[in-house]
Amino acid sequence: MFSLSFLLFACKSKSQIKVGDxxxxxxxxxxxxVTFDLATVLGKQPLVIYFYPKDETSVCTKEACSFRDSYEKFTKYGAKVIGISSDGVASHKKFATHHNLNFTLLSDxxxxxxxxxxxxxxxxxxxxxTYVIDKNGVVVHEFNSLKDSEKHVTEALAALAKM
Known part of the structure; x- marks a missing residue:
């Protein structure tokens, strides 16, 4: 019991960005x-920044394709969609090309x-x-789910609709 509790505690971040930050x-x-600098888009448009585990895995591919398929809805709200994972630039290029992704992927x-x-x-x-950020650079919505990848898109769109 102690080891499981310790593992769960060790995996939690104390400083996770929250709504209002x-x-x-x-x-x-x-x-x-190409180097993407977040400062160049802050103050200009809402942002949807989503962190995901790995290119070409089943759940991550489903999530990316859901963002792709809803891209016009995001642009209707003037939002820029950005996906971030630890995969390298070459992996992101291959992933974006393979699935015709129409938004920015960043290598962290x-x-x-x-x-x-x-x-x-x-x-x-x-x-x-997934974080939804308003034009002022303030987080207005945060959604955390490893399994429910497509809900990241519906949550983000609902948050944009309220802005």
């Missing part, structure tokens, strides 16, 4: 190897941005968390 600014390479290979957001792990699996 300012989003931290960061720079990462996108699927084309050293996990610094994941840590900056405080995205929790479940044992050794990197967390799946």
């Amino acid at each position: 300012k989003v931290p600014v960061f720079q990462l390479k996108d699927q084309d190897g 290979s050293d996990g610094k941005v994941r840590k900056l957001f405080g995205v929790p792990k479940t044992f050794v699996i990197p967390g799946r968390v």
Whole structure:
């Protein structure tokens, strides 16, 4: 019992970004190897930033394809969709091409941005968390679910509709 409790405690992040927090600014390479600087889009449009475990895994692919299939709804709200995982630029390029992904994928290979957001792990699996951020850079919605990948899209769209 103690070891399970310890593992669960050790996997939780103490500083996870929450609703009402300012989003931290960061720079990462996108699927084309171009440096994306969050500061260049803050104040211009709402953002949907989702962290996911790994390219080409079944649940992550389902999630990415759901964001792709709903892309027009996101653009209707003026929102920019950004997916982040620890996979490298080449993996993201292959993943985006294979599934015709029409949004930005960022490579957080050293996990610094994941840590900056405080995205929790479940044992050794990197967390799946989606943040909706308003034009002012404030988190207005957060959804955390490893298994229910498609609900990340419906939750994000519902949050954008309320803005």
